[in-house]
Amino acid sequence: MTEIKLDSKIPEGPIGEKWTKHKFSLKLVNPANKRKYDVIVVGTGLAGAAAAASLAELGYNVKVFCFQDSPRRAHSIAAQGGINAAKNYRNDGDSVYRLFYDTVKGGDYRAREGNVHRLAEVSVNIIDQCVAQGVPFAREYGGLLDNRSFGGAQVSRTFYAKGQTGQQLLLGAYSALSRQVSVGKVEMFTRSEMLDVVVEGGKARGIITRNLVTGEIESHSAHAVLLCTGGYGNVFFLSTNAKGSNVTAAWRAYRKGALFGNPCFTQIHPTCIPVTGEHQSKLTLMSESLRNDGRVWVPKTQEDAKAIQQGKKKASDIPEADRDYFLERKYPAFGNLVPRDVASRNAKLMCDEGRGVAQTGLAVYLDFTDSIKREGKKVIDSKYGGKDKYETSMGDYESGMVSEGQQVMEEKYGNLFEMYQKITDENPYKLPMKIYPAVHYTMGGLWVDYNLMTTIPGLYALGEANFSDHGANRLGASALMQGLADGYFVAPYTIGDYLAGMNANEKLPATHEAFKKAENDVKERTQKLLSINGTKTVDEFHRELGKIMWEYCGMARNEVGLKKALKLIQDLRAEFYSNVKVTGINEEFNQALEKAGRVADFIELGELMVRDALDRKESCGGHFREEYQTPEGEALRDDNNYAYVAAWEFKGENAEPALHKEPLTFDNVKLTQRSYK
Numbered sequence: 249m250t251e252i253k254l255d256s257k258i259p260e261g262p263i264g265e266k267w268t269k270h271k272f273s274l275k276l277v278n279p280a281n282k283r284k285y286d287v288i289v290v291g292t293g294l295a296g297a298a299a300a301a302s303l304a305e306l307g308y309n310v311k312v313f314c315f316q317d318s319p320r321r322a323h324s325i326a327a328q329g330g331i332n333a334a335k336n337y338r339n340d341g342d343s344v345y346r347l348f349y350d351t352v353k354g355g356d357y358r359a360r361e362g363n364v365h366r367l368a369e370v371s372v373n374i375i376d377q378c379v380a381q382g383v384p385f386a387r388e389y390g391g392l393l394d395n396r397s398f399g400g401a402q403v404s405r406t407f408y409a410k411g412q413t414g415q416q417l418l419l420g421a422y423s424a425l426s427r428q429v430s431v432g433k434v435e436m437f438t439r440s441e442m443l444d445v446v447v448e449g450g451k452a453r454g455i456i457t458r459n460l461v462t463g464e465i466e467s468h469s470a471h472a473v474l475l476c477t478g479g480y481g482n483v484f485f486l487s488t489n490a491k492g493s494n495v496t497a498a499w500r501a502y503r504k505g506a507l508f509g510n511p512c513f514t515q516i517h518p519t520c521i522p523v524t525g526e527h528q529s530k531l532t533l534m535s536e537s538l539r540n541d542g543r544v545w546v547p548k549t550q551e552d553a554k555a556i557q558q559g560k561k562k563a564s565d566i567p568e569a570d571r572d573y574f575l576e577r578k579y580p581a582f583g584n585l586v587p588r589d590v591a592s593r594n595a596k597l598m599c600d601e602g603r604g605v606a607q608t609g610l611a612v613y614l615d616f617t618d619s620i621k622r623e624g625k626k627v628i629d630s631k632y633g634g635k636d637k638y639e640t641s642m643g644d645y646e647s648g649m650v651s652e653g654q655q656v657m658e659e660k661y662g663n664l665f666e667m668y669q670k671i672t673d674e675n676p677y678k679l680p681m682k683i684y685p686a687v688h689y690t691m692g693g694l695w696v697d698y699n700l701m702t703t704i705p706g707l708y709a710l711g712e713a714n715f716s717d718h719g720a721n722r723l724g725a726s727a728l729m730q731g732l733a734d735g736y737f738v739a740p741y742t743i744g745d746y747l748a749g750m751n752a753n754e755k756l757p758a759t760h761e762a763f764k765k766a767e768n769d770v771k772e773r774t775q776k777l778l779s780i781n782g783t784k785t786v787d788e789f790h791r792e793l794g795k796i797m798w799e800y801c802g803m804a805r806n807e808v809g810l811k812k813a814l815k816l817i818q819d820l821r822a823e824f825y826s827n828v829k830v831t832g833i834n835e836e837f838n839q840a841l842e843k844a845g846r847v848a849d850f851i852e853l854g855e856l857m858v859r860d861a862l863d864r865k866e867s868c869g870g871h872f873r874e875e876y877q878t879p880e881g882e883a884l885r886d887d888n889n890y891a892y893v894a895a896w897e898f899k900g901e902n903a904e905p906a907l908h909k910e911p912l913t914f915d916n917v918k919l920t921q922r923s924y925k
């Protein structure tokens with residue numbers, strides 16, 4: 249392995265000019281030459297589909313891979329609440345600079361200024377692109393695109409399509425991708441799992457895949473490879489991610505020399521349906537958009553909370569004066585729309601104080617009663633001309649407000665309310681929702697430079713698979729923005745710079761020795777998993793890993809716990825390789841085998857996350873080290889010693905990974921204690 253030098257390649261110059269100047273300085277591939285270059289895109293979520301469609305449109309030959317049966321089943325389809333863009337349609341003071349500022353601050357000053365400003369600039373183009381594709385964003389009565397608010401912002405800049413924004417955006421990107429499939433510029437490989445990246449002569453040359461139906465191991469060669477393989481929240485077993493989301497592609501790249509950035513930065517989302525017991529294998533998000541209208545509260549006293557837990561009292565039995573709207577009380581400026589890390593930590597704090605609700609005591613209320621009445625009143629005033637007129641013609645004003653208000657909620661969040669009711673069997677129009685934080689997103693990922701290239705030349709990482717842009721805490725509605733920015737507007741420019749410096753003949757044939765070796769490694773790993781024939785299922789190992797991660801590397805972390813976790817994970821790994829039972833054979837559709845490979849990688853990743861969390865002796869964003877907090881219990885950063893990106897290098901099977909540090913410099917935003925009060 250050659251010596252790794254971290255060069256972020258952030259362009260010089262004023263923040264607002266960096267991207268424009270950089271685009272001009274990038275080398276171009278002549279339009280007639282583009283057809284001579286092949287690009288592999290792994291992943292068909294928003295980042296992958298956008299990149300593949302854009303690269304094919306430019307003229308490159310693109311091969312696209314996903315493990316699902318259709319590109320449309322990528323996890324992005326689950327995204328609910330919305331996508332940010334600095335359009336300032338509401339005329340409420342938004343700007344590219346404000347989106348940049350909010351994102352750097354929201355990430356607790358652990359993201360690169362240059363990247364974030366580019367993201368904010370490009371955000372406005374994304375909306376235009378998607379509207380042109382026919383994405384049915386919500387519109388106001390007058391026909392203009394509507395906006396709502398998300399956490400960590402005091403403006404309304406979130407574009408949405410009911411609670412199905414990801415689905416609609418993905419259908420847009422998928423239609424662009426399908427067009428390229430039909431004109432022959434994209435070759436699509438579904439049910440194909442990338443199990444290794446081939447690196448030869450210091451450059452990425454292609455990938456090794458397993459056909460998930462036949463078990464066949466295949467080599468695919470290209471001039472460049474883009475990993476758009478999503479996040480790794482499922483390392484915690486229970487998360488809001490799609491069950492198939494995994495780290496394998498990124499992890500295999502890490503083992504081949506790509507550094508892994510900030511692995512311990514995990515986002516725990518405050519509004520999820522609480523865990524009810526051991527039977528669960530998945531958690532469900534209730535979109536952050538609900539905090540536009542829902543008020544978060546717990547009873548003021550432990551006695552009331554206990555009575556609720558024991559089923560002796562209901563939410564409606566607690567009078568207004570005995571409720572603690574703790575986010576509104578502690579953070580009057582942002583109220584229920586504080587960022588996710590802050591909202592999650594406070595919910596945990598309330599439950600730790602014994603004021604949680606639900607049978608388990610691990611839940612807080614998200615209550616829509618006030619919004620229903622307020623919205624209902626608005627409708628009655630405008631439609632019927634006020635209370636008196638309403639009562640003359642329609643009857644009881646109070647129940648009229650409620651039913652009109654419920655209709656407004658239905659229009660805004662209908663599918664989310666329905667989902668909640670189906671899962672909990674409680675009607676959120678009538679009873680407050682019960683919510684609790686759950687693992688949702690991973691800010692960490694493969695380290696990339698400004699061009700989105702990893703430390704392996706020719707290997708790129710886009711979307712949630714990379715570490716960039718969100719620092720230690722991602723603001724709501726910014727992941728879709730980043731995935732689409734990377735795919736539609738960044739990689740299509742930056743990849744040309746790499747390919748222009750490469751002769752088209754440089755592509756290796758898939759029969760090259762390097763591919764054969766990588767294929768054999770994959771086959772050996774597969775056989776090893778099948779041959780152990782132990783007594784514990786893959787899911788049992790995964791659940792155990794998840795418990796360790798949640799307990800010691802979850803919402804709160806400390807040195808003692810992290811050291812314990814390190815040992816527990818190492819023991820779990822040893823046990824996995826001596827006692828896992830993987831049923832079936834390779835030459836068939838075998839989900840136990842698929843999961844085994846993914847869980848094996850999750851176990852290794854878990855260890856790296858714990859190491860990273862141990863190394864970072866400060867609290868920032870989602871990384872809350874209990875030893876480092878302000879007197880009010882907020883995250884206490886140490887900018888003198890930890891204002892860096894932690895980039896970890898794989899050093900061999902049983903060797904400790906090496907930590908490289910990319911210092912973060914802030915020329916535009918002043919580092920302060922984050923305040924949402």
Ligand SMILES: Cc1cc2nc3c(=O)[nH]c(=O)nc-3n(C[C@H](O)[C@H](O)[C@H](O)COP(=O)(O)OP(=O)(O)OC[C@H]3O[C@@H](n4cnc5c(N)ncnc54)[C@H](O)[C@@H]3O)c2cc1C
Nearest residue numbers: 291292293294295324328329330442478711712725727728
């Ligand atoms: C429930 C939920 C709601 C959310 N809502 C929002 C929201 O409202 N706004 C917002 O901004 N963000 C939201 N997010 C976050 C956002 O959805 C994700 O961060 C984003 O969609 C990730 O997109 P992606 O393209 O990077 O990856 P993904 O959509 O996860 O796609 C990954 C792709 O990689 C493929 N893949 C992975 N590994 C392999 C492999 N080894 N071989 C082959 N293929 C592979 C998969 O098949 C898939 O096609 C939400 C997240 C969740 C969990």
